[in-house]
């Protein structure tokens with residue numbers, strides 16, 4: 001099949017490109033390299049059945065052509081990361097919503113199966129444990145920019161479901177919970193790569209807030225195994241489905257685990273959210289996915305542990321550190 005992956009030079013998109021290319025599919029990646037990196041897909045360039053286009057999904061003429069020629073579309077392009085959202089709210093809202101609108105319109109016109117990733121952020125301030133796909137949703141005020149990301153993604157969901165309702169567009173909405181693994185950068189505020197990098201340098205690990213907020217981390221390899229299955233399962237069309245891992249850990253415990261697994265001499269320091277993100281930031285205490293729906297629909301059962309994730313990220317950073325030490329020697 002010919003598969004279009006928008007944002008395919010990003011973290012999740014590049015792992016998806018690797019997997020689908022290895023299965024023999026023809027892969028077309030469009031990415032503007034805003035948060036993605038050429039290095040993530042450099043190993044695929046020059047191979048048969050792979051094409052990289054550096055451009056934006058907001059280029060409508062190009063997107064029409066790419067979608068018309070594709071058999072499947074994975075729309076992984078998005079403004080991503082809490083730090084980016086706090087710093088560039090206009091870009092975030094426009095990039096997310098306009099991009100998804102363009103992708104859905106052409107997928108609808110040419111009747112293409114499309115996967116739209118959403119996020120656990122849409123559960124907002126909800127306190128249910130675990131979060132179920134049909135839970136009510138409570139967000140903070142619009143003066144708190146943090147919620148702009150969640151609301152833009154929520155609007156993506158509404159639009160996708162509207163296309164399903166009005167014209168039976170074969171669309172699947174996936175709410176990804178924290179997904180982690182090699183190639184994710186700490187640059188945009190992602191906690192695991194940020195901690196690992198600091199630990200390997202024996203620098204302090206900065207925990208925001210009291211560190212008792214918890215998260216569940218899924219290995220990217222588990223996630224990219226699930227995404228194509230969802231798109232190949234017609235029972236998933238018109239559905240919103242949680243994907244992640246339901247093992248919960250506090251950020252303080254995560255910092256301790258990273259220090260232990262790296263054998264680091266780092267200490268843990270606590271900083272106020274306000275000092276990191278400025279005013280207008282609110283966080284959620286817990287975010288645990290209910291995975292029953294994914295299990296029922298595609299037999300989803302993530303097998304990689306948090307230790308696997310940390311060890312894989314450590315291995316990648318050590319390799320990169322050795323490379324840059326070798327280059328500067």
Ligand SMILES: NC(=O)c1ccc[n+]([C@@H]2O[C@H](COP(=O)([O-])OP(=O)(O)OC[C@H]3O[C@@H](n4cnc5c(N)ncnc54)[C@H](O)[C@@H]3O)[C@@H](O)[C@H]2O)c1
Pocket residue numbers: 006007008009010011012013030031032033034035036037055056057058075076077078079080095099117118119120175176177178179180
């Ligand atoms: N990683 C996670 O934990 C997580 C959690 C929830 C949701 N998601 C969602 O999964 C998807 C992929 O996220 P990721 O973690 O791989 O992030 P990422 O930043 O690594 O990937 C996004 C990619 O999209 C590209 N991009 C952004 N705007 C673009 C545009 N206008 N045109 C073309 N390319 C553009 C970026 O350069 C990047 O390569 C996103 O929709 C994100 O919201 C990820």
